[in-house]
Amino acid sequence: MSILLNKTTRVLVQGITGKIGQAQTKWMKEYGTNIVAGVTPGRGGGSVEGVPVFDGVAEAVKATGAEASVFFVPARAVKDTVFETLEAGIRLVVVVTEHIPVHDTMEMRAEAKNFNATLLGPTTPGILTVGEAKMGIIPGNLFPKVGGRAGVISRSGTLAYEVGGILAKAGTAPSTVVGMGADPVVLTDLADILKFFAADPGTDFVTIVGEVGGIQEEMAAEYIARDFKKPVIAYIAGRNTPEGKRMGHAGAIVQRGMGSVQSKVAALEKAGAHIAKTPAEIGTLAQGLGKKPA
Amino acid sequence: MRLHEHEAARFFQQAGLPVPSFAVVRSADEAVGALGHVGLPVVLKAQVLVGSRGKHGGILLASTPEEAREKTAALLAKTVRGLAVESVMVAKAVPIARELYVGVTVDAVAGAITVILGTAGGIDVETVAKEQPEALFRKTVVPPAELHGHEARALARAAGFRGDLMVKIADVLVALYRVFRKSDALIAEVNPLAVTADEALWAVDAVLEVDDAALFRHPEMPKDTLARIEHPIERAAKQIGVSYVDLDGDIAIISSGAGLGMATMDVVGQRLKPANFLETGGGITEELMYKTTSLVLQKPGIRGLLINLYGGINPIHEGAKGVVRVLKERQIRIPVVAKALGNRQEETWATLKEAGVIIVTDITTEAAVDALCAALETRKG
Numbered sequence: 001m002s003i004l005l006n007k008t009t010r011v012l013v014q015g016i017t018g019k020i021g022q023a024q025t026k027w028m029k030e031y032g033t034n035i036v037a038g039v040t041p042g043r044g045g046g047s048v049e050g051v052p053v054f055d056g057v058a059e060a061v062k063a064t065g066a067e068a069s070v071f072f073v074p075a076r077a078v079k080d081t082v083f084e085t086l087e088a089g090i091r092l093v094v095v096v097t098e099h100i101p102v103h104d105t106m107e108m109r110a111e112a113k114n115f116n117a118t119l120l121g122p123t124t125p126g127i128l129t130v131g132e133a134k135m136g137i138i139p140g141n142l143f144p145k146v147g148g149r150a151g152v153i154s155r156s157g158t159l160a161y162e163v164g165g166i167l168a169k170a171g172t173a174p175s176t177v178v179g180m181g182a183d184p185v186v187l188t189d190l191a192d193i194l195k196f197f198a199a200d201p202g203t204d205f206v207t208i209v210g211e212v213g214g215i216q217e218e219m220a221a222e223y224i225a226r227d228f229k230k231p232v233i234a235y236i237a238g239r240n241t242p243e244g245k246r247m248g249h250a251g252a253i254v255q256r257g258m259g260s261v262q263s264k265v266a267a268l269e270k271a272g273a274h275i276a277k278t279p280a281e282i283g284t285l286a287q288g289l290g291k292k293p294a
Numbered sequence: 295m296r297l298h299e300h301e302a303a304r305f306f307q308q309a310g311l312p313v314p315s316f317a318v319v320r321s322a323d324e325a326v327g328a329l330g331h332v333g334l335p336v337v338l339k340a341q342v343l344v345g346s347r348g349k350h351g352g353i354l355l356a357s358t359p360e361e362a363r364e365k366t367a368a369l370l371a372k373t374v375r376g377l378a379v380e381s382v383m384v385a386k387a388v389p390i391a392r393e394l395y396v397g398v399t400v401d402a403v404a405g406a407i408t409v410i411l412g413t414a415g416g417i418d419v420e421t422v423a424k425e426q427p428e429a430l431f432r433k434t435v436v437p438p439a440e441l442h443g444h445e446a447r448a449l450a451r452a453a454g455f456r457g458d459l460m461v462k463i464a465d466v467l468v469a470l471y472r473v474f475r476k477s478d479a480l481i482a483e484v485n486p487l488a489v490t491a492d493e494a495l496w497a498v499d500a501v502l503e504v505d506d507a508a509l510f511r512h513p514e515m516p517k518d519t520l521a522r523i524e525h526p527i528e529r530a531a532k533q534i535g536v537s538y539v540d541l542d543g544d545i546a547i548i549s550s551g552a553g554l555g556m557a558t559m560d561v562v563g564q565r566l567k568p569a570n571f572l573e574t575g576g577g578i579t580e581e582l583m584y585k586t587t588s589l590v591l592q593k594p595g596i597r598g599l600l601i602n603l604y605g606g607i608n609p610i611h612e613g614a615k616g617v618v619r620v621l622k623e624r625q626i627r628i629p630v631v632a633k634a635l636g637n638r639q640e641e642t643w644a645t646l647k648e649a650g651v652i653i654v655t656d657i658t659t660e661a662a663v664d665a666l667c668a669a670l671e672t673r674k675g
Contacts, residue, residue, distance in 0.1 A: 020607060027637070076510060096607075098575065101508035102400055103437060103478050109405045110436045125606060137576075137607040139636040142657070156553020158604040161636070165657035182552060184480075185405045211553050214402045237556035240541070240563045241571075248537040248552025248573035250507065251402075278561050280658045 002129035002176045003196040013038045015072035031140040033133040036064040057088040068092035070135040079104040086115045094135045095121030119187035124179035125157030148173025151197040154209035170283035182249035190216040191223035205231040212238035213252040213259040221267035232273040300383045302502035309473040316385035325366035335387040342377040388496045393486035398474040406436045415486030441471035478508030534585045543567025546590035550603040561659045578608040583616030605636030614645040629669035633662040
């Protein structure tokens with residue numbers, strides 16, 4: 001089982017004719033993703049990897065019934081394109097693009113709420129349902145052929161890959177891996193993604209891969225304590241982060257004492273989460289959970 | 295990018311905020327020359343990009359031309375919190391009866407904008423939030439909405455202001471919100487907003503930090519983003535498009551993602567000491583890895599290099615060629631361990647192995663650190 005994406009989801013690729021769009025479309029198709037259309041303004045009528053290309057989203061939706069969209073669109077065009085996509089009726093959007101102005105992100109976040117849509121990112125590796133489909137850049141060959149029952153939500157991309165692999169190695173393969181993005185403002189909150197896993201009978205427990213900066217993990221901890229019934233494993237990266245330094249991600253910064261690993265770990269631990277001090281410990285903790293009667 | 299006070303003050307002035315007249319000078323003579331237009335008494339402020347300049351002797355008062363000359367010369371000769379003072383802002387001093395705080399910032403909790411009015415100013419707003427939370431009044435605005443005049447007045451009234459002063463404060467809030475939006479800022483702040491005995495308002499400080507990701511649409515902003523990075527290796531990293539943070543240890547780290555980089559630091563930190571954080575982001579090419587590898591090895595005393603990459607969007611097989619070129623050209627003898635997984639991993643391993651790099655195929659970063667520790671031990675023995 002899975003959340004948000006499976007092998008029947010009809011996927012649209014935006015920015016499909018760019019170098020990255022083309023390469024990733026190939027990988028996504030090879031993984032089994034049901035890619036039905038691509039959009040690049042001005043390139044309508046062409047095709048990439050056998051996928052028909054349209055000038056606009058409304059047209060692509062009308063012709064192919066596309067219902068989810070993944071973005072390989074340049075940062076400066078993302079806001080406009082997200083509005084177009086929501087307007088055209090799509091309710092799952094994965095924004096892989098990095099370096100989007102935070103003012104644009106705030107406007108997109110508000111618009112997503114107006115449309116009751118789920119937007120992942122910005123700066124997300126995307127979403128991968130093991131053995132079925134993926135939207136974004138998560139490498140499929142790091143995961144087993146068949147999905148398991150462990151949900152993964154990660155702020156970081158590459159670290160999600162490592163954790164997915166560690167879970168698989170521990171015999172507790174992921175069901176769906178969701179990258180939520182690593183910007184100071186995200187389009188969908190960690191707590192809201194947890195709600196999808198809460199409702200998925202195919203997911204037994206969830207691993208949260210957090211990092212320094214922001215307040216997403218603390219907000220999620222409140223939700224977990226209140227309403228989330230499944231076990232949670234959490235690892236927060238960046239124990240040795242010097243204050244005031246931005247650790248690669250725009251949102252990964254400990255500022256004025258806020259956003260530290262300690263505060264996140266304390267909040268999640270209080271909410272009953274199992275805390276891993278290193279990524280490898282996630283495997284050990286997951287095996288422990290697997291042994292308990294369901 | 296954090297702007298200098300005088301740059302922020304210029305933008306604030308253009309937006310209609312009440313900024314006292316000022317000039318920016320680079321010598322004591324220029325300071326005296328500016329007095330005619332600014333008017334005595336003046337506040338002399340060191341233009342360095344750090345907070346609490348006042349506490350560290352970076353802000354001085356002058357009531358005569360002689361004093362202005364001497365004190366400007368003194369400021370230009372000193373360092374404030376480790377930073378050399380290259381220019382001084384000469385600003386008209388204002389007789390302050392009361393200090394307030396106004397700020398506009400991105401609120402990560404709401405994913406929107408927060409406008410803050412504080413009835414206590416001049417001190418760090420985070421300290422106020424902790425010690426006198428009742429002194430701060432907030433309004434959340436979800437962009438693209440504007441902060442409307444009536445909303446700003448409601449905020450000022452809620453904070454206890456009445457009459458002309460309430461209206462003037464609201465005007466300041468609306469103007470500050472506009473600057474914040476117009477300049478794609480992460481924070482726009484006036485601390486303190488001075489109130490004089492006759493209830494005039496003066497923005498006697500100006501803080502503006504602009505989102506680097508939005509600089510492409512702001513030709514009006516300063517162009518020397520790079521020059522504002524103090525650390526030479528951090529500056530060089532920014533120039534090649536990767537992210538570097540200097541740390542105290544002697545094990546160099548290259549990772550292909552920020553989260554992975556932080557996790558690598560965590561794991562290395564359990565047994566060894568990381569020399570740096572470095573993440574390439576999604577733009578790996580042979581050339582980028584060549585420059586990146588050279589960069590982390592620049593620091594004196596590096597004992598080992600750990601490379602931790604995933605080929606998702608990144609062509610790691612191309613990157614491997616860049617690493618190998620550095621190792622060969624510079625005849626690097628320290629142990630180099632690489633864990634590189636994902637698309638085209640076998641090709642990547644073959645390239646690295648040929649140059650003597652220790653390859654780790656296990657998924658855990660722990661395994662890579664084990665391999666590095668073992669290699670370091672062997673060298674010792």
